[in-house]
Amino acid sequence: xxxxxxxxxxxxxxxxxxxxxxxxxxxxxxxxxxxxxxxxxxxxxxxxxxxxxxxxxxxxxxxxxxxxxxxxxxxxxxxxxxxxxxxxxxxxxxxxxxxxxxxxxxxxxxxxxxxxxxxxxxxxxxxxxxxxxxxxxxxxxxxxxxxxxxxxxxxxxxxxxxxxxxxxxxxxxxxxxxxxxxxxxxxxxxxxxxxxxxxxxxxxxxxxxxxxxxxxxxxxxxxxxxxxxxxxxxxxxxxxxxxxxxxxxxxxxxxxxxxxxxxxxxxxxxxxxxxxxxxxxxxxxxxxxxxxxxxxxxxxxxxxxxxxxxxxxxxxxxxxxxxxxxxxxxxxxxxxxxxxxxxxxxxxxxxxxxxxxxxxxxxxxxxxxxxxxxxxxxxxxxxxxxxxxxxxxxxxxxxxxxxxxxxxxxxxxxxxxxxxxxxxxxxxxxxxxxxxx
Numbered sequence: 001x002x003x004x005x006x007x008x009x010x011x012x013x014x015x016x017x018x019x020x021x022x023x024x025x026x027x028x029x030x031x032x033x034x035x036x037x038x039x040x041x042x043x044x045x046x047x048x049x050x051x052x053x054x055x056x057x058x059x060x061x062x063x064x065x066x067x068x069x070x071x072x073x074x075x076x077x078x079x080x081x082x083x084x085x086x087x088x089x090x091x092x093x094x095x096x097x098x099x100x101x102x103x104x105x106x107x108x109x110x111x112x113x114x115x116x117x118x119x120x121x122x123x124x125x126x127x128x129x130x131x132x133x134x135x136x137x138x139x140x141x142x143x144x145x146x147x148x149x150x151x152x153x154x155x156x157x158x159x160x161x162x163x164x165x166x167x168x169x170x171x172x173x174x175x176x177x178x179x180x181x182x183x184x185x186x187x188x189x190x191x192x193x194x195x196x197x198x199x200x201x202x203x204x205x206x207x208x209x210x211x212x213x214x215x216x217x218x219x220x221x222x223x224x225x226x227x228x229x230x231x232x233x234x235x236x237x238x239x240x241x242x243x244x245x246x247x248x249x250x251x252x253x254x255x256x257x258x259x260x261x262x263x264x265x266x267x268x269x270x271x272x273x274x275x276x277x278x279x280x281x282x283x284x285x286x287x288x289x290x291x292x293x294x295x296x297x298x299x300x301x302x303x304x305x306x307x308x309x310x311x312x313x314x315x316x317x318x319x320x321x322x323x324x325x326x327x328x329x330x331x332x333x334x335x336x337x338x339x340x341x342x343x344x345x346x347x348x349x350x351x352x353x354x355x356x357x358x359x360x361x362x363x364x365x366x367x368x369x370x371x372x373x374x375x376x377x378x379x380x381x382x383x384x385x386x387x388x389x390x391x392x393x394x395x396x397x398x399x400x401x402x403x404x405x406x407x408x409x410x411x412x413x414x415x416x417x418x419x420x421x422x423x424x425x426x427x428x429x430x431x432x433x434x435x436x437x
Contacts, residue, residue, distance in 0.1 A: 001149045002048055008145040012040050044145050051141035054150040056082050057090075063132050063156040067124050068163040069255045074119040075132065081114040091138045094120050098130030099160070124160040126252055126309065132156045162258045162304050198222045232273045232437045233290045233331035234428075236261045237323065240307050241281035241314035243338045249417050253366050257336035258304045260364075260421040264334065264428060269294045271432075277303040278326075280319035282312035287326065320351040324358060332428070332437050334362045341394065345401045353408050360436050362411045362427060363402075369416055371395060 004012075015037070062076040075094060088110045094103045101123040108116045124130060135152045198214060201221035209224045238244075238261065244254040265275045274290035277300060288303040314337065323333065333355060339345040355361055375391040377384065402412045411431065415423045431437065 002051075003147050003149070004044060005140060005145055005147050008040070008044060011145075012037070015040065043143060047141035047143040047145040050143075051146060051148050052081065052084065052088050052139060054137075054148060056084075057137070057150070058082075059135065059137065059152045061135065061152075061154060063154065064122070064158060066159040066161055067122065067130075068161055069124055069127055070163050070251055070259070071124075073122040073124075073158070075122055076117070076119055077135065079108060079110060079116045081110050084110060084112065084114045086142065087111050088139050090116075092118075092120070093136045094122075094154075095133045095136060096122070096130060097133060098124075098158075099126035099128060100124055100130050122158070124158075125247070125250065127160050127162060127255060127258075127305065128308075130158045130160055132158065162255070162262060162301065197225050199225050231292075232432070233276065233327070233329060234264070234268045234273050235276040235278055235290060235323070235327065235331050235333050236264065237278040237280065237319070237333060237335045237337075238304070238307055239281065239314050239335070239337035240279050240285060240310045241337075242311050243314070243340070244336075245309045245311075246338075248366055248368060251417070252309065253338060254307065254309065254336075256366055256417045256420055257364065258307065260424050261334070261336065262301065262304065263421050264424055265300050266294070266297055267425060268428070269297060269300075275300060278319075278323055279303075279307045280322075281310045281314045282318075283315070284319060284322050285310070290331070316348045316351045320355050324355060327359065330359055330437060332360045332362065332431060334364060334424070334428075336364045338365050339398075339401060342397045342401055349401065349404055349408070352405060352410055356409050360411070360431060361409075362413060362424075362431070363405055364413045364420075364424060365402075366420065367414050367416050 019034075019037070058080040060078045060080075064073045064075075067073040077092060079090065081088070090108045090110060091105050092108060093105050096103055101121075104121065106118055106120055108118050110116050122130075122132075132154045134154050136149065137151070138147055138149045140147055198211060199222065201210060201215075201223045205223050211222050211224050215222045238254065238257055240254060244257070245252050247253075248256065268275050269292065272292075274292045275296075276290035277286065277288040278284075279286035285308075286303060286306055288299065291299060316337075327333075335352075337348075339348060352361055352363065371391050371394060374387050375395055377388065379385040379388055398414070402414055405412050411427060413423055413427055
């Protein structure tokens with residue numbers, strides 16, 4: 001497809017007033033006025049004939065099959081031109097659908113060699129499936145009067161998955177199972193119920209675990225040591241309602257929760273616990289019974305990949321009641337959700353209270369840094385004061401809800417997205433070391 005550039009239109013428009021003036025002042029010279037237009041058309045035709053032809057351009061591409069949420073991918077594009085008389089600057093744009101960042105136009109210079117290779121960035125923002133429909137290419141003639149546009153059909157799909165690339169590397173800091181010479185046995189000590197050994201008391205140890213009978217026999221203070229218990233049920237509940245669709249630092253709250261949940265699942269499986277997945281909003285959407293062993297991590301990854309973004313409001317009463325029915329034994333329930341105010345959280349608090357009577361509940365929410373910045377910003381006018389007051393009230397109501405949950409025995413974790421994974425793992429280890437499950 002060939003069309004005039006903005007420069008050509010501007011030159012042609014600038015020639016109209018002189019042509020009209022010439023006809024008015026010298027009617028006998030009217031052929032000259034048409035000659036200006038004909039000259040412009042001839043220049044356009046000459047520029048079109050001298051421009052690089054689309055049929056002489058060969059375009060190849062490589063589209064990734066899958067991308068991980070939060071990571072950026074690339075489309076590798078290669079241009080090969082024949083009969084290239086002069087360097088040509090080609091603009092290329094990828095036409096795409098799905099939850100991707102808007103595409104950017106890339107400028108590529110084809111030199112005398114006629115070959116160029118470059119990368120088009122692709123950044124997913126939500127899980128699901130994205131699609132690259134076609135590539136649009138455009139360049140100009142030598143006089144910059146015409147644009148030559150062509151397209152190449154791509155028709156490739158990209159699966160956007162939950163981010164598991166950092167799971168195993170982040171989990172290595174918690175496990176040291178491999179040594180240079182064979183396998184190193186690691187004993188995990190905590191405050192569980194499995195007695196392991198007696199150890200001489202040292203400052204800093206918990207005095208509650210002093211064994212007074214053996215201390216009297218050996219005439220020195222001895223403390224009991226326990227092995228951290230295993231074989232616990234860890235059920236991660238993901239709220240897929242409309243509040244979890246809100247983006248925080250470039251990702252939806254649900255995707256932040258899934259990334260941190262996958263890391264917790266990997267560490268829990270390596271630690272000997274069983275891990276289950278529970279997805280809910282207005283109704284129960286998904287349930288995976290707790291599974292054991294690291295080999296089951298692929299099943300967990302497939303389960304969280306099935307969690308979709310839903311526009312419905314979350315029914316905590318139904319979801320937590322159904323979860324209580326499904327769980328036959330005591331478990332650690334990690335609930336990834338969010339709330340807006342104290343009024344909307346009343347049913348949530350009531351339902352969590354019944355769940356906390358049978359299980360250990362870890363309530364996980366994401367702190368919005370934008371809201372805190374609005375509350376702390378120096379006001380420049382009345383509108384800024386109003387926004388700061390509203391933001392402060394929302395933060396205060398959020399603290400009230402979390403304090404009420406803490407008093408009910410629910411463990412609360414309200415952190416920024418950057419600290420979610422570390423905070424979640426640390427809280428999980430604390431709960432296990434205290435033998436609360």
